[in-house]
Amino acid sequence: MKAGHMDDTGISGAPGLPSALLPDQLLLDRLLPSDPAFGARMREALAGAEQWLRPGADDALHPRIAALGGHLAEAGGKRLRPLLVLLGAEFGDPGAPGIGQAAAVAELVHLASLCHDDIMDGADTRRGRPSVHARWGERAAVLGGDWLLARAAQLAAGLGAAAVQLNARAAGRLVAGQLHELTGPGPGVDPVTHYFRVAAGKTAALLAMSLGIGAVQAGTPAGDTAALTEYGEQLGIAFQVADDLLDLRAPAADTGKERGRDLLAGVRSLPVLLARESADPADAELRALLAGGAVPAADAARALALFERSGVLTETEAVMHRRLDRARAALDALPDRPARRALFALCDHVALRAG
Numbered sequence: 001m002k003a004g005h006m007d008d009t010g011i012s013g014a015p016g017l018p019s020a021l022l023p024d025q026l027l028l029d030r031l032l033p034s035d036p037a038f039g040a041r042m043r044e045a046l047a048g049a050e051q052w053l054r055p056g057a058d059d060a061l062h063p064r065i066a067a068l069g070g071h072l073a074e075a076g077g078k079r080l081r082p083l084l085v086l087l088g089a090e091f092g093d094p095g096a097p098g099i100g101q102a103a104a105v106a107e108l109v110h111l112a113s114l115c116h117d118d119i120m121d122g123a124d125t126r127r128g129r130p131s132v133h134a135r136w137g138e139r140a141a142v143l144g145g146d147w148l149l150a151r152a153a154q155l156a157a158g159l160g161a162a163a164v165q166l167n168a169r170a171a172g173r174l175v176a177g178q179l180h181e182l183t184g185p186g187p188g189v190d191p192v193t194h195y196f197r198v199a200a201g202k203t204a205a206l207l208a209m210s211l212g213i214g215a216v217q218a219g220t221p222a223g224d225t226a227a228l229t230e231y232g233e234q235l236g237i238a239f240q241v242a243d244d245l246l247d248l249r250a251p252a253a254d255t256g257k258e259r260g261r262d263l264l265a266g267v268r269s270l271p272v273l274l275a276r277e278s279a280d281p282a283d284a285e286l287r288a289l290l291a292g293g294a295v296p297a298a299d300a301a302r303a304l305a306l307f308e309r310s311g312v313l314t315e316t317e318a319v320m321h322r323r324l325d326r327a328r329a330a331l332d333a334l335p336d337r338p339a340r341r342a343l344f345a346l347c348d349h350v351a352l353r354a355g
């Protein structure tokens with residue numbers, strides 16, 4: 001844990017970390033390098049949305065709730081979901097009231113889900129920093145996640161019934177996705193079909209909701225809102241598949257996660273499922289290594305090498321590309337705006353990262 005001052009809540013403060021408050025500059029710069037004015041406008045709107053993430057004066061219900069603000073500041077994040085809210089709003093009136101609050105709703109639900117997920121996974125770090133439960137203990141961290149959800153609900157209520165509905169539905173889908181992952185496919189269910197069900201709930205639901213809530217808040221026509229939501233659904237699945245590929249390919253320096261971590265944890269990622277189903281005799285050793293679920297640490301390097309040699313990663317990439325194509329196709333009907341170009345660029349960014 002990074003040395004910092006400890007306040008009476010037992011949580012270290014976040015002095016000198018203003019950069020962590022800002023969204024991932026790199027992501028924004030990569031999306032529309034040719035339109036710096038648009039990038040600057042998005043960056044300013046994202047910085048404005050940050051204020052809604054924090055507990056306000058009326059949230060001084062317990063010192064730990066106030067301290068959660070410091071923890072979130074330290075944790076940072078890409079702020080992808082708030083960015084999607086802002087991009088969705090670009091197809092209506094981006095100056096409409098409540099867009100910043102809508103961006104915060106999406107991020108708060110995301111942060112709540114990660115807070116609870118890290119408890120479930122026993123993960124002591126998140127993006128290289130102590131997770132909430134590593135600092136607070138599990139029972140208090142459950143309540144920290146609950147507060148984040150409560151804050152999201154409060155902000156959504158200020159936006160109106162559509163936002164409340166979108167927020168509630170996305171949170172429900174996240175829970176269902178996580179439960180599907182927890183319980184596994186069950187008898188008679190195809191594991192790959194089950195994988196997509198999990199990814200749709202865990203990842204796609206919130207990306208789709210982010211675009212949808214931004215579009216609705218900006219008064220975007222219903223057809224365009226539906227297209228943006230479909231884009232989010234497809235991008236979300238592609239995102240999850242890309243994440244699976246990164247676990248097998250990317251060095252920790254790029255992802256903040258140790259390479260092969262999912263393999264060691266026995267995660268039923270898409271490449272693992274495809275390898276288990278592979279009829280290629282060349283995959284026999286890999287199939288045997290994966291048969292027991294979690295791969296023992298002593299076998300991890302061998303499993304990674306076998307993945308590199310097998311056709312499974314190419315097959316997984318093809319699945320990702322098909323989803324990205326579907327995401328791009330959803331954008332076809334939308335008017336040509338910088339935001340549309342940024343959404344196309346986001347597809348390229350996902351493909352490039354995982355390729």
Ligand code: FPP
Nearest residue numbers: 109112113116117121171174175178202203
């Ligand atoms: C990360 O998965 C987890 C999620 C994307 C969703 C978690 C959802 C819940 C805990 C359900 C509760 C939801 C709410 C709204 C409170 P991962 O473990 O595969 O990825 P990681 O490596 O980033 O942890």
Ligand code: MG
Nearest residue numbers: 117118121123
């Ligand atoms: Mg996790």
